[in-house]
Amino acid sequence: MSSPHGEEEEAPLWGVSAEFASPAALLAAVRAVNSMPETRIDTYSPVPVPGVTELLGVRGGSMRRYAVSGGALGGVLMMGMCLYATGYDYVFDIGGRPRFSWPAFVVPTASFAVLMAASAVVLLLLILNRLPTLNHPSFNIPGFDRASQDRFFVAVEGRGRGFDPAEAERRLAGLATRPIAVHRVPR
């Protein structure tokens, strides 16, 4: 099941990948390799697979925090700038109207807060996902272009000397639903 190309054996090993045709098979594969020492498991799929992040132990719920912080920052900045400009820096006293006329600034404050919240979410999504990226070892998996179409991949990345690629191959090949392919993937 190892790579047919001899030269890949000499390239530094990134991990072992397996390809499946269904999300259920993918979940079974993740369960099989999840306990392996000194590895990082990730899956690649055309649609989000429910339950996989729970299996992988990915922590979540962080994006909401960024949205709220971005929104609060945007709102405070816009209202602050309007109040500073009209109340301190360039005061117009017209008929003794109130100096801190905050209701006049609610419309731009609300909109700008939403804009900043959205910008924070989009930017942090890209930063946390390390995107845009020019390349990634997962793209070395043979047939990986179908990960965006109709195939489900699991990759067991080696993270130290204790990583045993033969063990990963054995576990993946021994699944009840046999994988379509198992490969050793160079870095």
Add this chain to the structure above:
Amino acid sequence: MPSDMTADGPRFHGPLSGEPRGATPETHAATSGGSDLAGIVFDHPLRLRWWLALAGAMGLMGVLAIALFFVLWYGPGMWGNNIPVTWALDIVGYDFWIGTACGSLALSAVLLLAGLPARSALGRLADTVAVLSAVAAGTYPIIHLGRPWYFYWNLPYPNTFLLWPQFRSPLYWDAIDILSFLGVAGGVWFLNVMPDFATLRDRASDRLRVMAARAAARGEAPDSDQGWKMALLRAQLYGIASLGWRGSATHWRRWTEASRILAVLAILVVLSLQTGAAVMFAGSVEPGWHDTLEPVSFVVVALLSGVAALALVAMVVRAAFGLEALITARHLELLAFVLLGLGLVHIYCSVFEALGSLAGGDSFDRQVLVRRLGGSHAWSFWSLVVLGLVSVQLFWIPALRRSALAVGIIGGLVAVAMWSEHFMIIVGTLQHDFLPSAAQEYTMNIWGVATFAGSLGLLLTLLLLSLRYLPVLSILDVRREESAWQAAAPFARPDPVVRRRDGGALPAGAAPAGPNHV
């Protein structure tokens, strides 16, 4: 064991079905909904009709260029604006387009949050209509300033005059609202299209491989194939646009969360912009713009025009690309019910605003109402009533709710009605406010109409380009819907039926291999 089950659980029919390894891109294009959509992008099934439509749309864009040249050369007086009707078709067109953008974006966001399967058919189109309407709206706000080269005076920037913009002015509020809307709508659109770009990138490289293999079989170099350079360029462009998306589980988790948060933010920015616009009108002293229902009414008008424009576009796309299997009777009914419901809310708002004017005791407000019903521009009120509020009542008839033709036509009529409503509110008040001596008739002229037609041309050109180079529906959403069906009810699912161009239907499994097949 039922035939749908394998040892592996439910068998996947659609894009997730496991064909034998080595299937060519063409064969899996034929058997899967999501890939069909990508196939449209590459195979361009409407070659001639698309070029004709593009030529028409670009002709309209030429009209825009000519109109804007004369408006910039001679000034906005070319539009026939006068004192007191300082803003007429320019603000009408602008409010209409931005309202359409808001309505479309809000519908897309609601579908996403509600997790309705309709999202798969309508979400991408709604996002696209939203962004492109906002672009069409963008032709106006800078041009109509009169001295457009000073547009940045409206924004707070460090300047040698040591001046701030007037933060208490609706002009400033509007500038910030528009920037926010563009940012959020663009973010929603890009986030949702990014995984599709990755699909297109991989499909494009599939095709490169097929081309290279064919060239190798002929014993030639791959780039000897005609069209190799173009195909390579497309693969590279889609690759850049996908930002290197690889569908990692961690990425999907953050992406799912981010797209839901952006949907909430999209609804908030729509509410903020439309209620804000009502507050901007109310910020003046003009009669007819002060009812407390006005913010609600503005939101309803925006939603109506957005959903109506989406209905029209969706029905045209459905017919043109033969997407009857994806945009189904269920989606038509959804659009019809939303239009009907919003139409009823609009009637409620109109009636109570009229009652408010009659009972409110402000004679100027009452005169505005009377002029709307019977003045020189009464046509705008009556087209609002007939084309907008009466026409949607046809959706009480179930057959019309399921007819694509009816949904498309009524959608178009409602969009026209909403344009009339903006005209009625703005021009009706401006041309006669308080003093008879300050009243001045306004009539539309060719340059105002040409500018609006041109902004429509800009929208249509961009829409045609996006239908050509991006998936018309979200590949991702179609796949998710199909995989959700399989996971939830593998037995209850009806046989997937793929419709052929000649009108015949055949089960998906028996679909003939052919790139143009939908």
